[in-house]
Amino acid sequence: MxxxxxxxxxxxxxxxxxxxxxxxxxxxxxxxxxxxxxxxxQSVIDSLNNYYTQENANIHRGVHTLSQEATSAYEEARVQMREFLNAQHTEEIIFTKGTTDGINLVASSFGRFNLKEGDEILITAMEHHSNIVPWQMICEEKGAKLKVAPINDQGELILDELYDLITERTKLVAIVHISNTLGTVNPVKEIIAKAHEKGAKVLVDGAQSAPHMQVDVRDLDADFYVFSMHKVFGPTGVGILYGKKEILESLPPYQGGGDMIKTVTFEKTTYNELPHKFEAGTPNIADGIATKAALDYLQQFxxxxxxxxxxxxxxxxxxxxxxxxxxxxxxxxxxxxxxxxxxxxxxxxxxxxxxxxxxxxxxxxxxxxxxxxxxxxxxxxxxxxxxxxxxxxxxxxxxxxxxxxxxxxxx
Amino acid sequence: MSIKERQNEVIDEFAMFDDWMDKYEYIISLGKELPLIDEGKKVEKNIIKGCQSRVWLDAQLIDGKVRFTADSDAIITKGIISLMIRVLDDSSPEEIVNEDLYFIDEIGLKEHLSPTRSNGLVSMVKQMKMYALAFQTQLKNG
Structure with a gap:
């Protein structure tokens, strides 16, 4: 843009x-x-106010004007987010409740689909509980192993040891981009390249990076990138999950409900296409739309x-x-x-x-x-x-x- | 002295402080006093974990009165504990169970008893009441 x-x-x-x-x-x-x-x-606050005073309608289903306007505004926010992250496809942008929700979505959908007994997930010693517990839960369910890459006294990853921990059994590396506690900026691009060499996918917890640096998901070659808009000067209750299209397409849905289906009969439901497959139910419309205002604001600089x-x-x-x-x-x-x-x-x-x-x-x-x-x-x-x-x-x-x-x- | 009288005494004391500095300096001075619990009682069984600070609490029934000892690793929390003990210690289980604790509100320290503070104090007050309730039952049955 x-x-x-x-x-x-x-x-x-x-x-x-x-x-x-x-x-x-x-x-x-x-x-x-x-x-x-x-x-x-103020522009984000105004956007929220404007939505409820002028635009409020449910999206993706109404033929009336308000619904169409709200749908357009919501989908424009998605398009702008694609540009913000330099993602290739708009449908690679999934609206979530926040970073935690995004990680849980991936742990559930990716983990349930890909993890087998004896497989491994690799995290690091500086992860937020949100990037530990969902993996512990899915590993326990699947009989997989959770491994932890160590850090040194300065609070930096010990990269050699991290790379040694990526094996052919490693299905996913989940790593924080910037540590919320230490401030350490991790070399995620390099880590992603090493993980890909071994065939592992990588999820990056970008909760602390999205407000501070340009995130280019294609340059990083991240498979999943998650963050919360409330830390990026946007509203609470809305987050972003970026996922590579071919990976997201291969995964089962996270939650069932409205908006994520194509057809429903009592015998068989077919799922909607991306991104809606992962957005069951009425989304957080107001905050999703205000996301655009936050990005507009940031992009002045x-x-x-x-x-x-x-x-x-x-x-x-x-x-x-x-x-x-x-x-x-x-x-x-x-x-x-x-x-x-x-x-x-x-x-x-x-x-x-x-x-x-x-x-x-x-x-x-x-x-x-x-x-x-x-x-x-x-x-x-x-x-x-x-x-x-x-x-x-x-x-x-x-x-x-x-x-x-x-x-x-x-x- | 009844719990009510003791609470009123604390409220009167705090009325003398003009600003937050004086008030907190007093609480900190209470927190810096000698440990309020035997080191031997600072064990896992007696710990009340808050997100922000830890509290240890022990209660004994001696001659029909509940004797509390407690401690915290944070000084301000410990200072407030010291007030709490001053108000509740050496009272009958029944009085502790039934009496309302209003002094914390009155002296403007309510924020420290907010569950969102997660400093262990809210759980400590609950635990003190639970001990008293248990002792009350014990006395009735005994």
């Missing part, structure tokens, strides 16, 4: 996000929990501008945080996104999170749904600051001051 790139100006960008103007506990909100969910620009700004924030925050005595950063990969996890000697993450919240700063504390990873580092949890392109260095100053103040209260 043709995009008009405007010069990136963070102060101007912030004006597009109404929530960033609000106060929390009497202080101006400093929102540094973007890894959990991102804030929404170039990924280089976003990346440069976020890397400046990461570098600045890393430098400033390291001046705090007793603070240790967890995850120091060479290739890192704008996510910083840390622990402070003698300070519990929960206590720190509670106190900095009182100072208007929103960070995440705890195990970040990566308990095995916490175990790998011998800790119970971390404090995590995750930055989006609308964050500023001034906000990092507020964070650092808040941590210092909280630390003085706690120690």
């Amino acid at each position: 043709q995009t008009i790139t405007q010069k990136f100006n963070v102060e101007e960008v912030r004006k597009d996000f109404p929530i960033l103007q609000r106060e929390v506990n009497g202080k101006r909100l400093v929102y540094l929990d973007n890894g959990a969910t991102a804030q929404k620009p 170039s990924w280089d501008e976003i990346h440069n700004h976020e890397m400046e924030l990461l570098e600045y925050a890393t430098k400033r945080l390291k001046t705090i005595e007793g603070l240790r950063i967890i995850g120091e990969a060479k290739e890192k996104a704008s996510v910083i996890s840390f622990v402070i000697d003698g300070v519990h993450a929960y206590d720190l999170g509670v106190l900095v919240d009182k100072m208007g700063v929103a960070v995440r504390t705890g195990h970040h749904c990566t308990q095995p990873l916490m175990e790998r580092f011998g800790i119970l949890g971390t404090v995590r600051a995750s930055f989006a392109f609308y964050n500023t260095k001034e906000e990092i100053d507020v964070l650092v001051n808040a941590i210092e103040r909280a630390k003085n209260m706690l120690i």
Whole structure:
């Protein structure tokens, strides 16, 4: 798609996000929990509002005008998503509820269809519970083995060991693109190539990458790529599963119901074509349509501008945080996104999170749904600051001051 | 002192604090005090797992009164536990079962007892009531 790139100006960008103007506990909100969910620009909020005030109708089945308009808007969002991901076919874009839903869909449909006793699924030590548990469940059901590729102390995959773990029995490698806890950017293109050499398919958990970098599914040669729109400045409750057409066509449906069928008799049902085969029931129409608004918003900027700004924030925050005595950063990969996890000697993450919240700063504390990873580092949890392109260095100053103040209260 | 009287005493104390800083400094100071439980009782059986912090709770029935000891790995959680114990400890099982706990709301710490906080406190309060209920049954049958 043709995009008009405007010069990136963070102060101007912030004006597009109404929530960033609000106060929390009497202080101006400093929102540094973007890894959990991102804030929404006014255009996304307007899209949702417009849908319910002007367009609301069920899609894919009505002959009336409203239904046709809503169907068009929903399908336009799909087309735009294809462009956003550089997928080859629009029907390779499946709307889901989110990353977790996408992974469960693949685990269920791909796993049930392809896994046999003794087969293997390979994941890594830095996966989110969402990219662990669905595989555990299907492996248990099928008598397959779940293998885990290790990481080093910096929080990087040990690639040689990962490659050794891919065998001719490996049916699928499920790997996170950017770690939600460590910020590590994994070399997924290279891993996909190695997995393909052994005949394994690859699912990439893109929950943290889609908001921060250009994802080109064809360049990566990913078989499946999943993420949630709410982390990409879009609405909650809608996610994307990209899958290669020939693979998706070969798989059985995930759920049965309306929209996913061609014909139904009590004896035999024939399934609808892609993408509808995997979208049973009335979809999340409003949020699906608002997905387009989120992509439109993002595409005003170039990924280089976003990346440069976020890397400046990461570098600045890393430098400033390291001046705090007793603070240790967890995850120091060479290739890192704008996510910083840390622990402070003698300070519990929960206590720190509670106190900095009182100072208007929103960070995440705890195990970040990566308990095995916490175990790998011998800790119970971390404090995590995750930055989006609308964050500023001034906000990092507020964070650092808040941590210092909280630390003085706690120690 | 009844549970109600103790709750009111805590509420009066907290009324003196002007801002959140003073309030939290007080809670933190409570949390920093000596362990509220024997190290030997910090075992798997007594642990209440929250997503954010862990809580250990033990209860004994001594001379018809419930004696609670508890701890947490997070100081703020521990400070609130200390208030909870001050209010409920050394009361009869019946009083603990029947009395409403309103002081946390009143002193503006309700957010810490929200299930979404997942800090183990909500489960701890439930568990304290469960212990009291069990002791009450034990006394009736005994």
